Amino acid sequence: MGVLLLLMAAAVLYIYHVDGVRIGELESQIGELREQEKQSDIDRRVSKQMEEIAYGQQLLSEERSNEAIRQSEIAQEMTLRSEAERQKAIVAQGIAETSAQEAKNAYQIAEHQRVVADEQRQRAEYAKLVADTLNYISLGRTLGSQAYSIYQTGDTELGNMLAYASYLFTNDYGGDLLNPSVFQALIQSAGGRRHFGIHNGSVSCTRFSPRDHHLLTTSTYGEIFCHRMNGTQMQTKRLMSDRNYCFRDGYAANNGKDYAISHTGHLVVADGSQISTVYLEQVSRPFSLQDIHDGRQLLIVGDNSVALFDIATEKVISTRRLDFHVVSTGRCDNKPLLFDDRGGMHLVNSLDDITREKVPVSGQVTAFAKNSSRRLTAYGMLDGTIWLLDGKGKTYKLMEHLSQVTKLEFDAYRLYSSSFDGKLLFWMTSGPQIKPITLFQSNSWLNDFTFSQDMNYIWTGEYNGTVTEYLISLPMIAQRLRQNVKRDFTQEEWDYYVGKGIPIRKLKIGN
Numbered sequence: 001m002g003v004l005l006l007l008m009a010a011a012v013l014y015i016y017h018v019d020g021v022r023i024g025e026l027e028s029q030i031g032e033l034r035e036q037e038k039q040s041d042i043d044r045r046v047s048k049q050m051e052e053i054a055y056g057q058q059l060l061s062e063e064r065s066n067e068a069i070r071q072s073e074i075a076q077e078m079t080l081r082s083e084a085e086r087q088k089a090i091v092a093q094g095i096a097e098t099s100a101q102e103a104k105n106a107y108q109i110a111e112h113q114r115v116v117a118d119e120q121r122q123r124a125e126y127a128k129l130v131a132d133t134l135n136y137i138s139l140g141r142t143l144g145s146q147a148y149s150i151y152q153t154g155d156t157e158l159g160n161m162l163a164y165a166s167y168l169f170t171n172d173y174g175g176d177l178l179n180p181s182v183f184q185a186l187i188q189s190a191g192g193r194r195h196f197g198i199h200n201g202s203v204s205c206t207r208f209s210p211r212d213h214h215l216l217t218t219s220t221y222g223e224i225f226c227h228r229m230n231g232t233q234m235q236t237k238r239l240m241s242d243r244n245y246c247f248r249d250g251y252a253a254n255n256g257k258d259y260a261i262s263h264t265g266h267l268v269v270a271d272g273s274q275i276s277t278v279y280l281e282q283v284s285r286p287f288s289l290q291d292i293h294d295g296r297q298l299l300i301v302g303d304n305s306v307a308l309f310d311i312a313t314e315k316v317i318s319t320r321r322l323d324f325h326v327v328s329t330g331r332c333d334n335k336p337l338l339f340d341d342r343g344g345m346h347l348v349n350s351l352d353d354i355t356r357e358k359v360p361v362s363g364q365v366t367a368f369a370k371n372s373s374r375r376l377t378a379y380g381m382l383d384g385t386i387w388l389l390d391g392k393g394k395t396y397k398l399m400e401h402l403s404q405v406t407k408l409e410f411d412a413y414r415l416y417s418s419s420f421d422g423k424l425l426f427w428m429t430s431g432p433q434i435k436p437i438t439l440f441q442s443n444s445w446l447n448d449f450t451f452s453q454d455m456n457y458i459w460t461g462e463y464n465g466t467v468t469e470y471l472i473s474l475p476m477i478a479q480r481l482r483q484n485v486k487r488d489f490t491q492e493e494w495d496y497y498v499g500k501g502i503p504i505r506k507l508k509i510g511n
């Protein structure tokens with residue numbers, strides 16, 4: 001019974017336990033259901049809010065869509081307006097471009113007309129300038145001629161004024177100062193000529209020493225003089241004077257010694273005051289001295305023989321008999337050149353090497369000069385003719401001298417010539433026409449001339465024994481001439497000699 005009660009009690013306890021567990025599970029489920037119900041309620045509320053939000057967004061989207069449609073319509077309208085404006089702009093641009101082209105064409109026409117007018121003006125100004133220039137150059141020549149004539153009458157003051165006015169007009173307007181009408185007046189008024197009556201015999205040689213620049217002169221009366229300029233004064237030293245000699249040529253060497261060759265067959269060596277003589281037995285009638293072999297030796301030239309003289313030892317080292325008769329000498333490519341009386345010329349390379357060529361012109365050659373750099377060759381003839389040959393094979397016959405040409409020298413394109421007619425000329429060989437300009441006219445035969453080292457002067461030796469210095473530098477001539485002008489023109493003088501309407505020019509220094 002007890003057991004039964006225990007079992008019943010156990011069963012009751014078990015049932016109670018089971019019911020408790022079941023109740024707990026039910027309560028748990030009820031709690032879960034309540035939580036689920038709360039969550040569902042939350043979800044419903046959230047869903048409701050989401051629906052409301054979605055609805056609001058739908059309304060906003062519709063508004064935006066409607067706004068987009070409205071903006072699209074506005075944009076389309078603006079596009080249509082823009083296209084219309086663009087079309088108007090295109091039309092306006094076309095009109096503007098047409099107007100611009102028309103304006104450009106009008107400008108080009110105007111510019112062309114301006115250029116044409118300017119060219120016509122320039123041509124007119126140039127023509128006037130040329131005319132004025134030619135008139136002033138012509139005036140310069142006229143004034144030169146007047147100056148020369150008036151100076152000759154003894155009115156040196158007015159002659160100098162006119163000569164300087166001639167220089168100004170000729171120089172300022174690009175004229176040729178070497179035109180005879182101008183140059184003769186300048187030379188005369190500048191006082192660029194000094195005569196020195198030194199020798200008793202005919203002056204046969206004028207040479208400047210390359211060492212100390214003294215002037216060596218010789219004469220046919222056996223005279224050898226040495227000259228030096230001291231300011232405006234010439235200091236002359238007589239080295240020798242013996243009428244038993246007849247000197248025909250001289251040479252001033254680099255060693256300071258002077259040499260003179262006599263027609264009598266004697267070579268005189270002057271070393272300052274020391275004089276020595278070498279007799280040339282095998283050279284008949286020597287008349288020319290030519291340096292050879294870079295100045296170490298002298299070639300002594302006679303009528304039909306030559307001798308070689310050594311400067312260092314002062315001895316004749318060789319002689320040679322020639323099969324032709326020598327009438328004149330010259331230099332070609334820094335070598336002696338001998339001319340015979342049968343139209344031949346002989347280049348002396350050495351005494352054992354003498355080559356012969358035919359002179360390319362007719363007549364007897366008495367003077368010769370060559371300018372290798374400008375390919376010019378000149379032959380002076382016995383009858384006074386000068387033949388000029390250029391590098392192109394053209395030959396010019398220059399005729400102004402009336403008798404034998406005694407010497408020719410080139411200075412660039414200028415050819416200087418002297419003659420027994422007393423004239424010293426120079427010829428501008430570079431011009432279209434080769435015409436002579438008379439540097440001076442002597443009353444005596446001109447035997448020889450030479451240039452000073454600075455090329456500002458020419459020194460001449462004359463038959464009457466006179467040695468003359470001539471100023472040929474145009475800048476120095478102009479300077480001297482201006483110094484000789486003592487006053488200015490009066491207005492009356494200017495109007496008479498120069499011309500009315502031409503502005504008067506001041507001449508005197510300091511005005």
